[in-house]
Amino acid sequence: MVDDIVLEVVTIANTEQKEVRIGLSHLYQRYFKPFLIALHREQAGLDIKVVVSDSGYLERLLIERDLDFALIQHPADTGAFDCIDLKPVQLVAVAPKSMDEFSNCTSISMTQLLSREIIMLRRSSGSGTFEALQEQFRKQGISLNNTLTMSQPEAILDMLESGMNCVALLPDSEISPSHRTDCHVMKIEQAPLVFFPSIVKLTSTRFIHDVDRLIRDLEDYA
Template identity: 25%
Template sequence: MVPGNINLTQLQTFLWVSSLRSFRKTAEKMNTTQPAISSRIARLEETLGVRLFERDTGSIQLTAKGLELLPYAEKLLRTSALLVDRISQDEDYVGILRLGVSEVIVHTFLPDFLSGLHQKFPEIEVDIVVDATANLRRELIERSIDFALLMGPVTDYQIENHDLIEFDVIWAAAPSLKIETDRELSLDELATSPLITYARNTRPYADLSRQLRKNTELPARIYSSSSLAAIHRMALDGIGIANLPRQMIQADIINGHLQQIQCVWHPPSLKFTASYPTEPYNPVIEKIVHHALDVSRSYRKQIETLVPLATQ
């Protein structure tokens, strides 16, 4: 029998199934149906004359021949992607980018990122997921999203991380609360007002709770929220003292809508990364990473001119 042809779509499908261990998830990822994925794998197995996957109830595993094919498939698709990347123009890329972002990014440089992305890749559609970092990490690892701007790095061997930007976190309150601003307050003094911070499943909340347990005499009132916009609004409305990224609220400080409050304990800064799965190889994602890094550098230069004014 003369072997049939193997096409790149079959190999790409094989790599996604081997990575996700699911025909259903692969179908969602490749924007097709589960029967179509099964058919591609069946045709590939028929052409090669071997079984590539063992299909048990609720489990898909590579066979020995599947493991043997894996590096060849990766090399062929990487070579193909590099060829297309070399020959094509950026504006020729078509597809959907599933982008995960932390809310801090939404309120800082996401508009610049999206504007530049549209100019570079006008045919790419963007599906944006705004969520807590813990959820975005899980979705990256499960390949539910292609790329994320989140509090990183993501500690998974299949995820690559690039340092993006670091946000200083400060205490801020509305002038109506009449909190002293000419000296450093103790945590006990600070905690006489409600303290507004991130949701309970976040590092900022855990850091604050730990410091309050260690360094305050009286129980503190913590108002937590999963919405950064809600935290910002509560601070502006004089509900309490909030810890917020300086870069997000510096215009409010300059305009006098908020005041920076000095405290002996400073909330740790928030470090963000551009993170994405390394396999299967996707040259477009690498271009988008470089774009994100360029935008973050430009944003840092912009805010550096405003920070001295915000601290006066």
């Protein structure tokens, strides 16, 4: 959950005057939580600063050298970046408990989504997963009723739990155990892959040794 991870800037005890500046996308806050916890646990002498925003903004901070690396969606334009790509995250459909028609559903087809009001993720600027999904739907002749777009999975889940009768399209990694209890979470049949978490830095910079080792140790490293 959002309370379990840094929302603005996290500073961890600085005993050796070492600092690492990390960008964390709203899109993958839960996905990258184990990495940040391991970094905190193993590097007590490292001053860690985490900025949480959308992937597009964090890419700009990388280019401006205000971050050392970022945990974000794989960039559309990788020209300036080195990327360590991790396993794609599955797209799932999430509906509130008040939508009784989904009570016994474990999966839903793309065509079944046609008649539903949809909430989708969309970054504040630039092209991202929203545009990628729209393109995939167009190729299949599907036109969705988009009633709302938001930038944070947790904000969307809060809306559903508060009774908004819509179906949200979200990365499976961001659905917590409590959300799986409080909402209907369904696999999407033949769902397109659009969520590609990546650890990104400028080609002209390098990871400090300890961070590089933790990245190699990620269980989901592909």
